[in-house]
Amino acid sequence: MSPQQQAPFAATCPDCEVTSDATEANEIVDFYRRHHRHTGHDVVVARADIAFDVPATDDVLAIVDALDARYEDGVPVGIVVAAASEQGVTVGETLDAIREVRLTGALAEPRDDHLTAV
Amino acid sequence: MTRWNNGLDEVERVSPDITDETNALPARYFTDPDVHEMEKDAVFGQYWVYAGHANCIPDSGDYFTRTIGDREIIVLRNHDGEVQAFYNVCAHRGSAIVEETPMTDPGNARRIQCPYHLWTYDLDGDLASTPRSFEEAPLNPDLEDEDVPELDAEENSLMEVHSDRIGPFVFVNFADDPMPLAEQAGRLETELESLPLEEYQLARRIVSEVECNWKVFGGNYSECDHCQANHQDWVENLELLESELEVDDYHWVLHYKHKEDVDDEMRIHDEHEAQFHYFWPNFAVNMYGTADGYGTYIIDPIDEGRFQLVADYYFRESELTEEEEQFVRTSRQLQEEDFELVERQQRGLQSGAIAQAQLGPNEHTVHRLHLLAQEAYETYDA
Ligand code: FES
Ligand SMILES: [Fe+2]
Numbered sequence: 265m266s267p268q269q270q271a272p273f274a275a276t277c278p279d280c281e282v283t284s285d286a287t288e289a290n291e292i293v294d295f296y297r298r299h300h301r302h303t304g305h306d307v308v309v310a311r312a313d314i315a316f317d318v319p320a321t322d323d324v325l326a327i328v329d330a331l332d333a334r335y336e337d338g339v340p341v342g343i344v345v346a347a348a349s350e351q352g353v354t355v356g357e358t359l360d361a362i363r364e365v366r367l368t369g370a371l372a373e374p375r376d377d378h379l380t381a382v
Numbered sequence: 383m384t385r386w387n388n389g390l391d392e393v394e395r396v397s398p399d400i401t402d403e404t405n406a407l408p409a410r411y412f413t414d415p416d417v418h419e420m421e422k423d424a425v426f427g428q429y430w431v432y433a434g435h436a437n438c439i440p441d442s443g444d445y446f447t448r449t450i451g452d453r454e455i456i457v458l459r460n461h462d463g464e465v466q467a468f469y470n471v472c473a474h475r476g477s478a479i480v481e482e483t484p485m486t487d488p489g490n491a492r493r494i495q496c497p498y499h500l501w502t503y504d505l506d507g508d509l510a511s512t513p514r515s516f517e518e519a520p521l522n523p524d525l526e527d528e529d530v531p532e533l534d535a536e537e538n539s540l541m542e543v544h545s546d547r548i549g550p551f552v553f554v555n556f557a558d559d560p561m562p563l564a565e566q567a568g569r570l571e572t573e574l575e576s577l578p579l580e581e582y583q584l585a586r587r588i589v590s591e592v593e594c595n596w597k598v599f600g601g602n603y604s605e606c607d608h609c610q611a612n613h614q615d616w617v618e619n620l621e622l623l624e625s626e627l628e629v630d631d632y633h634w635v636l637h638y639k640h641k642e643d644v645d646d647e648m649r650i651h652d653e654h655e656a657q658f659h660y661f662w663p664n665f666a667v668n669m670y671g672t673a674d675g676y677g678t679y680i681i682d683p684i685d686e687g688r689f690q691l692v693a694d695y696y697f698r699e700s701e702l703t704e705e706e707e708q709f710v711r712t713s714r715q716l717q718e719e720d721f722e723l724v725e726r727q728q729r730g731l732q733s734g735a736i737a738q739a740q741l742g743p744n745e746h747t748v749h750r751l752h753l754l755a756q757e758a759y760e761t762y763d764a
Binding site (some may be wrong): 304 | 714
């Protein structure tokens with residue numbers, strides 16, 4: 265990637281003050297997992313260039329519901345994370361919320377790190 | 383010599399002696415996903431690898447987890463106060479047992495319990511207890527309760543991983559019959575053990591992701607030919623030409639002389655210099671000479687083109703002073719400068735233009751790194 269073009273996504277750890285650029289939304293989630301494994305730190309979405317409007321809510325089920333139709337095989341978790349971050353929610357918090365809802369059966373994962381509403 | 387990739391891809395081995403010949407490790411070893419997979423066994427499955435710092439788990443039952451390649455381990459302090467390492471894998475049906483627990487935020491347990499069917503292990507890894515359903519067989523018509531065999535505590539223990547220490551640094555080795563840590567460490571062990579490393583506390587961890595192969599960063603760390611041009615703030619106070627590079631079998635040390643004597647209070651070792659120790663494959667210990675403390679680096683591969691730099695800073699107290707904060711910031715700036723260099727080098731290597739680079743006459747430390755990598759691959763292939 266040349267320095268002129270910015271990656272569409274980025275995540276930051278406020279404790280370490282390090283930022284990781286990402287081409288795909290789900291790479292934010294991977295970054296969070298690797299970073300969390302070493303530090304226990306939560307990270308926040310620093311940039312998310314999404315080509316469409318995301319619903320103004322941090323309710324993960326509502327986000328997946330609203331975006332489901334756009335994706336054939338599930339909404340990338342990273343997109344949900346990015347949408348919720350607009351409401352000030354961290355990556356770790358969103359992933360926890362997703363897990364909670366999945367355990368109720370209202371969300372399913374048709375393929376790794378992609379979600380559909382059931 | 384440099385071998386450009388004219389479609390022939392012809393490369394030579396890393397030169398056995400860098401003073402005669404200058405062959406670097408061929409470029410594909412920095413860019414090929416298969417090499418990354420192979421290294422999980424050939425390198426990280428064979429040599430002693432840093433697991434963490436014993437000071438972070440002072441009390442019995444304290445533990446943290448660490449993932450090396452695909453292997454997840456629990457490092458814990460047992461009832462006798464010894465540090466031991468186990469695979470984070472249950473002896474019953476192979477479930478991972480504890481959640482990821484970083485060294486910066488360790489857990490404590492009186493026993494290790496698998497959440498799946500509640501098999502419970504002592505801190506020395508032995509099976510301590512199982513639920514009734516593993517002692518009786520009411521649901522199995524073919525088996526009488528009294529015929530259910532008793533589970534032997536040792537035979538059903540967690541799988542231990544070889545571990546050993548240099549001072550407070552805990553290392554693990556996944557090989558069946560590894561060479562002793564003392565042999566891999568050589569003089570490094572004596573040098574590090576002469577310092578009061580255990581008197582210092584982990585005060586800060588900064589983890590960065592960098593877009594280059596871990597060996598590219600390792601190589602950059604190991605030489606200072608790039609410093610004059612790229613770390614101008616830092617070299618201002620150094621006599622670069624008076625630095626010394628000391629190379630042993632599996633480690634090398636860069637000694638940097640300070641132009642002026644720094645305050646004696648400001649370092650844990652007594653030379654008037656900074657010392658940077660690189661320990662194959664991916665660990666480094668930094669004695670800055672300008673701070674009463676030290677740092678460690680773990681150069682942790684993510685894939686063939688990315689790694690995580692785990693930078694830990696140890697000071698007298700785990701609470702940072704104003705000066706120490708500033709010191710960490712300066713160190714971090716140095717890292718950022720290096721990240722730019724190594725990411726640029728990785729881009730060049732990935733372009734496919736170069737099949738094999740060459741090393742300079744003062745890059746005998748980098749040569750050592752490349753040679754060790756090649757030897758590891760060859761031993762693994764054999
Ligand atoms: S897999 Fe651990 S108790 Fe069953
Ligand atoms: Fe550097």
